[in-house]
Amino acid sequence: MNDSTQNAGLDTREQVEAPDASAVTCSESTVEIVSDAGEGAQKCGQIFATVSARTGNGVWTVEIIPAEIQPPPRTPGSASGVRIRLGSERVSNWGDAAQLVIAFNEQVLLSRHRLGALAEDATILIEDLWATHKDEAVRRAWADAMDEMGGRSYRFIQVPYEGACKAVMDNPRRGKNMFALGLLARIYGLDLELVREQIAHKFRRKSQEVYERNVQLMELGVSWAGAQLDLRIDVPAPPPEQAMVVMNGNQALAMGAIASGMELCSMYPITPATSVSHHLGEIFTRFGGIVHQAEDEIAAVGVAIGASYTGKVAFTVTSGPGLALKSESLALAVMTETPLVVVDVQRGGPSTGLPTKVEQSDLLAALFGQPGDAPKVVLAPSTIEECFHCMITARRIAEELRCVVIVLSDANLATGVQPFPRPGLDARWHAPPPDLTPVPEGARAYDWDERSGLSARILPGQPGGMHTTTGLAHDESSKVNYAPHVNQRGCAMRSRKLALLQRTLEPPTPHGAESGELLVVGWGSTRGAIEEAVDRARSRGLAVAALNLTFLSPLEPDLKQIFGRFRRVMTVEINYSDDPGADFITWENRRRGQLCWLLRAQLALDIDCWTQVPGEPLRPRAIVGAIESKLADGETP
């Protein structure tokens, strides 16, 4: 249909000889599918991503989520969809800009254009209804949007999404996502048997007829693309060396929870954490576990604490506003040394903030959210795979240290899909069954080991161990005691456990180099984008490295030595910090990123930060820019 689609804005830097005249081979490709809310773009993208991952491609997906349930259609605010970045190798982040776009109307496309999400020369497969629509207002909106986007070299290809679907659907709006999947299957040369398998999985709760209709629509897309599109993209993938699984971060948290031996998930619905309970709820009963949806966030954590107190392995899952509500209860768990895992899938704040969008703004709340000294363990997964494994780590630490462990995930990980090696399950990941044997003579509820603060739990049901657990200051026997030395000692014992834990941690390893001009430090889901940015900067000759911190409390060991090998250290985070060049902002009054704040306080080093709160994952290109300007800045640090 269009000869020039051969160089359709794809990353062809590593282009090799194409297998046929029209196929472009590249090491990676980023595609976005954008639609009005409710048109199924995400389902299309999820199937595309899963099938690509199954055939060995590296994949990272990010959902584009409108803030409203049913925003007015054909408006920029209605944009709903998904970005999928494919690679020949492992993909760790969503990249910079999409080179191929499937857009069901020009208004949702416009929103992506305005956010700078599209490559300068992106190829856009756009619905052909609107340019010649019978409603003049629609035609005018189309023309205005085309004007606005006119400055770019986008290549538009008109596609009759709804027109083609009419052959199968009474309401073609509802079928075009599968038609679009067919286009992608053809363009990227997907194995259609795997595509059908995924369609069957997605519609497993629907009738056979629904499945067949969706397959028919997909196949219609495949043949339309075969006949009409001279656009083939090949992202070669070596067959994976080991068995892989593909899931999103919230699925990985749910699976990890089961793998860790969790028995009770007590929660209250909150975006973007809720789907952890959906994934669990579907299967947990078969594992002898339950998802308890409590009446509110406070009750959710209360039930988890009550169950954990009896020896059940319990956790709660929430997001920022819920973490705030749970605060007093978390202090109770700290004070009573009741093991508890709290998963916080962070979103934008403060207050209701950006409920569906990513931010890393709960770090300090997790660390210091409780009035009074309430030492807790805080750790942050940085990949989908870590979402799985961190639950096992968190459960073990919570039980062995009798402490609260907060797992900080975020909206980017929650819905991001990435393949990772299939975990080799291990019975040792599970907690041993509760010990209900009679307690030894003289055993006390808090027989603190003076050096480590550790003590053995006594559980209800153990004869001879009767005592009252209390949130009041207490002595070793759990007797209420306000004496100065007793309170001092209790605080010391609860705190010392963190120092003990730190002694068991390995020092982190920088990515890129052991020393240099600049170390970029990050935590959580930004890891992939930061490391990619550092790789790009290093390929341009810049002496920069990246360091990801999994443990935020306690901090991993040897940070001061590692930081000392770099002339400057800068954190990169998705949370707010003052622009140092803004009016009134000085070195002294500048409010810095949360990890930056923490590292400065803990290490007494003048660490800088570059942070943003765009409500979307950071793009490697933007981080490269921050690295370059930091290095260009003559001042130290």
Next chain:
Amino acid sequence: MSESPCSLLGCGQDDERRLEMEDYESGLPRWCSGCGDHAVLGAVERLLVSEQLPRERTVFVSGIGCSGRFPHYVNTYGFHGIHGRALPIATGVKLGRSDLNVFAVMGDGDCCSIGAGHWIHAIRYNVDMVALLLDNNVYGLTKNQTSPTTPQGWKTNTQPEGSYLPPLNPLSATLGVTNASFVAQSCDWVPGHLYQTLRAAQRHRGFSFVRVLQRCPVFTPAIFDSAARKPAETQLLVHERGVRDPEVESIYTNQVLHDPSDLGQARRLAEESGVVRIGLFYCDPSLPQYDKTRHVPHRTTDEKLALLESELDRYVA
């Protein structure tokens, strides 16, 4: 949740010998002399003895306030939590271990004010436990503030001109919640009735809500004086399926025959009137219990791992 792990391990057996009152006592209660909490503690200890509840398999959960200290004075397991949250914690305890006998002890601030949301939902969950509302119509521990059950016009430090609102009626509130299964009221001045009420509550399978009218000797010392001194002002709800105590019935002759399965009449009797009504207002043992509904079979680690392998198959790339 799994059944009691005790049965799996063959341990956690009850004491062989009969337990006496002193076996259930722990420490010297530090409530003011004349506090209604002493009466409740006495009735509870009598109940523990008469039912021979195993100490290691009984848990008292409390919130904050004078009543919050209750678990410290009973030689069982106890969890003295935070203000208003006794019910979620107690719910967790029962969901965690169905073999435990669970009591939640709350004051009127705990249950009817800061924890009111949990109260409504705990009634609806109908998890098997005894919930005691020790209602002295005032915040005592924090020195005389208005509570939701403080009588209108009653002067406190926070409302020195007198409480502005009519008091909340905990019985009506409880009886208004779907799935309420056991609602009773007793008082600190009729200990025999209090004991019999607790006994009925403990034997009921489900959420047994017992409001205990009691005085605070410092801030509401005479609030129930009239009813306590004149038996005619305390009206007994009597029925063969209700709370029975012949001795009490011989003294308190102002009686009303009330079938505890009659929810309509229970609601009418719960309304404010000139007399204090004590007895079993409502009981329906057939209502669904959340802890039973959510019961799941125990799975061994090996079973779980095998199941998880097949779940992971769904995600295989």
